[in-house]
Amino acid sequence: xxxxxxxxxxxxxxxxxxxxxxxxxxxxxxxxxxxxxxxxxxxxxxxxxxxxxxxxxxxxxxxxxxxxxxxxxxxxxxxxxxxxxxxxxxxxxxxxxxxxxxxxxxxxxxxxxxxxxxxxxxxxxxxxxxxxxxxxxxxxxxxxxxxxxxxxxxxxxxxxxxxxxxxxxxxxxxxxxxxxxxxxxxxxxxxxxxxxxxxxxxxxxxxxxxxxxxxxxxxxxxxxxxxxxxxxxxxxxxxxxxxxxxxxxxxxxxxxxxxxxxxxxxxxxxxxxxxxxxxxxxxxxxxxxxxxxxxxxxxxxxxxxxxxxxxxxxxxxxxxxxxxxxxxxxxxxxxxxxxxxxxx
Ligand SMILES: *Cc1c(COP(=O)(O)O)cnc(C)c1O
Numbered sequence: 001x002x003x004x005x006x007x008x009x010x011x012x013x014x015x016x017x018x019x020x021x022x023x024x025x026x027x028x029x030x031x032x033x034x035x036x037x038x039x040x041x042x043x044x045x046x047x048x049x050x051x052x053x054x055x056x057x058x059x060x061x062x063x064x065x066x067x068x069x070x071x072x073x074x075x076x077x078x079x080x081x082x083x084x085x086x087x088x089x090x091x092x093x094x095x096x097x098x099x100x101x102x103x104x105x106x107x108x109x110x111x112x113x114x115x116x117x118x119x120x121x122x123x124x125x126x127x128x129x130x131x132x133x134x135x136x137x138x139x140x141x142x143x144x145x146x147x148x149x150x151x152x153x154x155x156x157x158x159x160x161x162x163x164x165x166x167x168x169x170x171x172x173x174x175x176x177x178x179x180x181x182x183x184x185x186x187x188x189x190x191x192x193x194x195x196x197x198x199x200x201x202x203x204x205x206x207x208x209x210x211x212x213x214x215x216x217x218x219x220x221x222x223x224x225x226x227x228x229x230x231x232x233x234x235x236x237x238x239x240x241x242x243x244x245x246x247x248x249x250x251x252x253x254x255x256x257x258x259x260x261x262x263x264x265x266x267x268x269x270x271x272x273x274x275x276x277x278x279x280x281x282x283x284x285x286x287x288x289x290x291x292x293x294x295x296x297x298x299x300x301x302x303x304x305x306x307x308x309x310x311x312x313x314x315x316x317x318x319x320x321x322x323x324x325x326x327x328x329x330x331x332x333x334x335x336x337x338x339x340x341x342x343x344x
Pocket of ligand 1 (some may be wrong): 064224228229252
């Protein structure tokens with residue numbers, strides 16, 4: 001694996017979303033009922049048994065969050081406590097040990113600090129993406145929980161999702177489901193994503209940016225996209241997002257629900273969004289850490305493309321929500337209490 005380039009040679013404005021082997025990552029081991037102290041390491045290769053449950057039985061979960069450089073050249077994390085909590089929930093679902101939230105946040109801070117020259121400059125739109133990961137390791141062959149675990153957080157600089165302003169794209173629906181009714185949809189576990197690759201690929205080949213999955217029990221309601229939650233703005237200005245046990249609870253979604261209500265003065269609702277009742281919405285989008293908001297131009301369903309605001313222009317409420325949240329993340333707009341963690 002080639003090492004990351006010298007930070008001074010990186011073209012920050014044209015970064016994509018690609019793996020980069022940075023100098024440092026955090027690594028901790030769990031064995032005999034406890035975590036070791038954990039430490040930063042320069043080794044980006046994991047050395048694990050061929051019998052690791054992560055490889056055979058999908059005992060693996062992950063998180064995704066970002067570090068942002070502000071105008072004053074400070075570095076900050078956005079709601080890392082929410083990622084720590086969600087990872088604990090994912091771990092419990094897969095019978096894995098949990099990482100205490102304070103240790104998760106401390107590890108994230110250490111990784112950012114150790115790689116701080118790779119946090120993109122303010123104004124480029126770039127961020128340092130953090131990938132916490134936990135896997136079951138040690139030699140196992142029966143279908144049961146692993147005897148040992150690895151927790152790691154690695155990082156890489158990633159570019160602004162939109163280079164020339166926020167732009168909508170079209171999404172499609174699929175015959176496939178991303179999660180079962182009482183399965184692991186609520187958890188950020190590896191298996192969910194392996195099974196989303198085929199429907200995602202089919203959508204891309206048909207010219208759509210992603211799939212909007214329908215509820216697995218009845219296929220009548222919108223659940224979410226492959227790695228982002230769905231929202232719509234109704235014609236009477238209500239921010240609506242689906243409520244379901246099989247969608248992944250997005251931190252971006254939770255944050256936008258709060259901002260829609262408390263900063264934009266919109267009514268908000270978590271409830272059913274029927275695929276044959278999209279006419280109630282004048283704008284729609286997908287929400288997640290990577291893009292913040294990906295406006296949805298239209299959704300294809302049964303050979304019909306339902307267009308919301310426009311296939312080429314972002315709607316005004318979607319743009320306002322985007323500006324408010326990214327303003328908070330980059331430190332330009334005052335954050336609600338407890339959302340920002342300074343990296344010192
Ligand atoms: C990670 C993820 C999201 C977005 O969650 P954020 O916390 O906002 O990044 C939404 N849906 C799925 C399926 C995801 O994996």
